[in-house]
Amino acid sequence: MSLFHRSRALWVAVLAIVLAMVVAACGDTKDDTETSASSAPATTADGGAAANADGEYRRGLKAIVMPKQLGNPYEELEDSGTVEAFEELGGEASIEGPTDAGASSQVPILQSAIQKQPDAIILAANDPNAVAPVLKQAIARDIRVVTQDSDAAPDARQIFINQATTEGIGESLARMASQVTGGRGEIAVLSATANATNQNAWIRVLRERLETPEYSGLRLVKVAYGDDDDQKSFQETQGLLSAYPNLRAIVAPTTVGIAAAARYLSTSPKKGRVQVTGLGTPDQMRKFVKDGTSEVFALWNPKDVGYLGGYAAAALASGIITGAEGERFEAGRLGEREILANGEIVLGPPTEFTRENIDDFRF
Missing domain, CATH: 3.40.50.2300 (Response regulator)
Incomplete structure (x- = not known):
């Protein structure tokens, strides 16, 4: 074979190798792209991450x-x-x-x-x-x-x-207030802070229920705030009993408030005449239920x-x-x-x- 033909054959072989490498590289790029796309998290129509209901909880959070x-x-x-x-x-x-x-x-x-x-x-x-x-x-x-x-x-x-539900808690407060007063008389609320989201929502529903015929015998005279502080709630209870001599019940939708109110009333001359109800834990309210200070209260765990x-x-x-x-x-x-x-x-x-x-x- 002439030198010309040998050189031509060599260049053809080199070109074939280069083309093969380019094709292989393109194939690798395509595979990588598909793998990356399949492993990426799904997205919603607005571009946000979609839920993976079948996913597992991450460890180390x-x-x-x-x-x-x-x-x-x-x-x-x-x-x-x-x-x-x-x-x-x-x-x-x-x-x-x-x-x-x-x-x-x-x-x-x-x-x-x-x-x-x-x-x-x-x-x-x-x-x-x-x-x-x-x-x-x-x-x-x-x-x-x-x-x-x-x-x-x-x-x-x-x-x-x-x-x-907010409606369920507010209804429960109204029902318990009616139960401990026989459905008639003045009641007061001893709340946590004036800005507490949950407290305000429950009190709003309580007010709405008091406007219905079922609870028309009850009158809310005051909403006091103990700021979820035991001593302040204790003092607010004393103030309510002094300011409203005909008060029949204190409704405290806060565990701090109900315990402080019950503690004050349990040694007060008005024990039995004024009931405490609302939201509390069984362990903190047990003795007050058994001594008659609180006939009924409610809570979740x-x-x-x-x-x-x-x-x-x-x-x-x-x-x-x-x-x-x-x-x-x-x-x-x-x-x-x-x-x-x-x-x-x-x-x-x-x-x-x-x-x-x-x-x-x-x-």
């Missing part, structure tokens, strides 16, 4: 849990449920909060929490609007935000864990509220849910739960406690 205030027995019980949920899922939840229940007392602590970049923040809001701007900052930083027990502005969180909040936050952080209405997830010992309108999840109806059943409950 970290959350910051914030009560209305540290040292509140109800809040401590609730937050212990959140910690329990994260521990079950192989994660970690730390409790941080203010020492008072002021409207803006949570804000600087939330700002500090954001800097730690947790997977989720779970809180009971002292004021729905005061915490909203900083919670929106958390969401912008890809931190999931869940409120429990007391809500924030709906656009500042993804999910709200409601103890029971606060630990279950926090436990459900923990699972909801973990489901959000794991991509199992996004907070959209109709989504479902498994919440440990509480079973499957569904998200309702506006990102709300309801634990269940409150239980009413009386002398007959109070020893069946320990919390």
Whole structure:
């Protein structure tokens, strides 16, 4: 073979090798693109992440849990449920909060929490609007935000864990007030703070019920605020009894308030003439039920509220849910739960406690 023909054959062979390498490279690029697309998270029509109902809870999640205030027995019980949920899922939840229940007392602590970049923040809001701007900052930083027990502005969180429906709690307060007064007389409310979202919603429903024929014999004379502080609630009780000598019942939709009111009335000359009812825990109210200071009160299990909040936050952080209405997830010992309108999840109806059943409950 001539030199010309040998050179031509060599160039043909080299060209064939180069073409083969280009084709192979293109094939690799195509495969990589398909693999990347298939492993990317699904998105919704508006570009947001879609829920993966069949997904698994991520291990190692970290959350910051914030009560209305540290040292509140109800809040401590609730937050212990959140910690329990994260521990079950192989994660970690730390409790941080203010020492008072002021409207803006949570804000600087939330700002500090954001800097730690947790997977989720779970809180009971002292004021729905005061915490909203900083919670929106958390969401912008890809931190999931869940409120429990007391809500924030709906656009500042993804999910709200409601103890029971607002209507159901308000109706329960009206029914118990009617029961302990025989359906007639003056009643007063001893609330937590003036800005507490849950308290105000329940009191609104209570007022509405008092306008109906069924409760027309009751008259609400005052809404007092003990700021979820034991001593102030105790003093407010004393003030109510002094200002309204014909008072028949104090309705306290707060565990701090009901315990303080019952403690004052239990040694007051008006014990038996004025009843205490509302929302409390069996352990704090047991002796007051048995000595006649409180014939009936109601509550859900606060630990279950926090436990459900923990699972909801973990489901959000794991991509199992996004907070959209109709989504479902498994919440440990509480079973499957569904998200309702506006990102709300309801634990269940409150239980009413009386002398007959109070020893069946320990919390």
